[in-house]
Amino acid sequence: MPIIAPSLLSADFLHLDRDIRMLNASEAGWLHCDVMDGRFVPNISFGLPILAAAKKASTKLLDVHLMIVEPEKYFEAFAKAGADYLTVHLEASTHLHRSLQAIKALGMKAGVALNPHTPVQLLENVLSDIDLVLIMSVNPGFGGQKFIPQSLKKIAALRQMIQAAGAATLIEVDGGVTVENAPALVAAGVDVLVAGNTVFSSSDPVETIRQLNQAGK
Ligand code: DX5
Ligand code: ZN
Secondary structure (H helix, E strand, C coil), rough: CCEEEEEHCCCCHHHHHCCCHHHHHCCCEEEEEEECCCEEEECCCCHHHHHHHHHHCCCCCEEEECCCCCCCHHHHHHHHHHEEEEEHHHHCCHHHHHHHHHHHHCCCEEEEEEECCCCCCHHHHHHHHHHHEEECCCCCCCCCCCCCCCHHHHHHHHHHHHHHCCCCCCEEEECCCCCCCHHHHHCCCCCEECCHHHHHHCHHHHHHHHHHHHHHH
């Protein structure tokens, strides 16, 4: 069964405590947190104080997706805020291998995110150093966008690369995930499904998370 990672970006920021308690009571495995700086992406979301507060309230693993330039400047701060997984964009990382080592040295799991145009093959020589690859299935910056179908082929190719390398790297898909497309994503090799709009626009988010969880069956 896939790990479900609801995205805090679509939560009600006036009622984060209520929304996080709802997630605690659900079958969600992780809490996905999107940090945006208005430079790497054309949007600004939230940062360290919100993450630290979410960490206190949440019983789930904190899965932090950095959509920021120069992410390496803030690794220590994100570790202190309570990140369990810290994911940087390949497109924002000149020295990716160094960044991966730095994240792990701080006790976190290291993730790499790829924009829709970035080929998975670029990760070939660092795959065994990566705990998680995040495939962006929309252009990063906003919740509630439409899934880009080409992402399925990237996921399948990445699954093959991971198998061939004998690596334990997890595959996460982020953007436009729905109850309808989740089974195809899991069949293509996804381990972690991020879902923002699908979960938080639902009249019964706990049931929607359960349905996403069933995608592997
Ligand atoms: C987009 C973010 C996503 C976003 C997904 O830049 O990385 O995590 O919250 O939202 P949905 O599931 O609504 O596409
Ligand atoms: Zn994200």
